Amino acid sequence: MTQYTITELAHEFDVTPRAIRFYEDQGLVAPSREGAGGLKRVFSGRDRTRLRLTLRGKRLGFTLSEIRTLLDLYDSPTDTLPQLQAFLDTVVRHREILERQRADLDATLEDLAQYEMQARELLALADARDAESADVKK
Template sequence: MDTQYTITELAREFDVTPRAIRFYEDQGLLSPSREGSSGLRRVYSGRDRTRLKLTLRGKRLGFTLSEIRDLLDLYDSPTDTLAQLNAFLATVKRHRDVLERQREDLDATLEDLAQYEAQARALLDGDTREKDDAQPVATKPQAKPARHTA
């Protein structure tokens, strides 16, 4: 018999809200059975638990919910695993390419910021030197020698 989980148990285990789990259900990523007289109580199977785990992993990797659903559906289908692996690799490659471009953009932005920062510091250092050169050094007024009267 397959192990069953409540929405609360899954939420605790994966540190997500029940609302997030219901959202993933609405998106077709999970399909719990219903129990109880009114059929409102959700019961999640081991398959649902695995799909939730893979969904959260896919989200961390930056996959869209649509991509995650497509990959999960491939694994559920009784087709050849070669097609599944090729689809998975294509999705991974797309995301790797996006992340590489983002890293290049971030590196260029950090380089620009470092140059702007250096220019601003140079201007501040120049202003400070100019002010130091323009103002005479303040000195204490000399005390007048005391006069002794006899």
């Protein structure tokens, strides 16, 4: 059975040990403890997978609560209908949020393109006036 230290996982996933400890506090990973006083965290392959899925969920914009729910589903038998329905509900809800955000981003990008075009036109007019003014002074 492969084991990992907090430092190894932090390097592998490019996160701080503090972030991993936070995820532990949130119940997303559950390392065992070794050494004097149980101070050394030892992460299993299961913890590594849960950390990977947690970080992926964060990148996708899931809340820690949603991630915990999905991870708990991952750990449980997958043939139960209520669990599958909960998973589907979470995914659908999150997809709807992302689609609204995408629509907002598209609208913002469209506005920015208009502002950019207007600014370029104003700069071109100013350059033309400056060129005319220089010609008149000659």
